[in-house]
Amino acid sequence: MLHLLLPTLLSTLLLLTTPTHATNSTILVKNNCPFPLYITSVSSTVGPTIPLGGGGGTWTEPQHKDPLTGIAIKVAVAQDALYASKPVLTFGYTVDYGVPDVYYDLTTTYGFAEELRGKKIAVKGDEGKGVPGITWEGAPPGEQQTKRFVGTTDLTLEVCS
Numbered sequence: 001m002l003h004l005l006l007p008t009l010l011s012t013l014l015l016l017t018t019p020t021h022a023t024n025s026t027i028l029v030k031n032n033c034p035f036p037l038y039i040t041s042v043s044s045t046v047g048p049t050i051p052l053g054g055g056g057g058t059w060t061e062p063q064h065k066d067p068l069t070g071i072a073i074k075v076a077v078a079q080d081a082l083y084a085s086k087p088v089l090t091f092g093y094t095v096d097y098g099v100p101d102v103y104y105d106l107t108t109t110y111g112f113a114e115e116l117r118g119k120k121i122a123v124k125g126d127e128g129k130g131v132p133g134i135t136w137e138g139a140p141p142g143e144q145q146t147k148r149f150v151g152t153t154d155l156t157l158e159v160c161s
């Protein structure tokens with residue numbers, strides 16, 4: 001009997017597991033500034049630093065979960081910012097596909113890059129889902145703004161939006 005059930009069982013399992021991985025939502029960074037930005041995805045491991053051209057360049061990664069920590073997308077004007085104590089903008093997120101929900105925030109370390117002062121910076125989710133946004137009008141606000149969305153959504157950080 002088992003040998004008859006097994007193929008059905010296997011294809012059912014495949015149907016159940018494959019879409020979860022194929023449909024991970026996306027994290028995007030869009031650079032509308034007239035200069036490049038440098039992006040580094042940091043979790044319990046530090047990814048490579050990727051240059052992102054200005055004038056509408058985009059960088060993406062599938063939303064994923066690190067069992068030990070959240071994910072921090074480090075965005076800098078200076079290529080060596082992470083290693084030279086220069087200003088870094090951090091777009092942090094923690095996704096849980098089990099709930100499902102996602103927490104996200106925007107913070108700075110080593111100050112705020114002069115080049116970004118006066119520029120609008122925004123985090124947005126999918127249209128029409130009521131995803132709470134984060135908007136900085138030219139400078140970081142005084143207080144920390146951690147947002148949570150229950151459900152799944154792409155999240156876009158737009159710099160110089």
Ligand SMILES: *[C@@H]1O[C@H](CO)[C@@H](O)[C@H](O)[C@H]1NC(C)=O
Nearest residue numbers: 021024062063064065066097
């Ligand atoms: C999708 O998310 C899950 C859970 O965090 C992760 O294990 C998997 O690697 C992700 N898929 C991709 C393509 O990053």
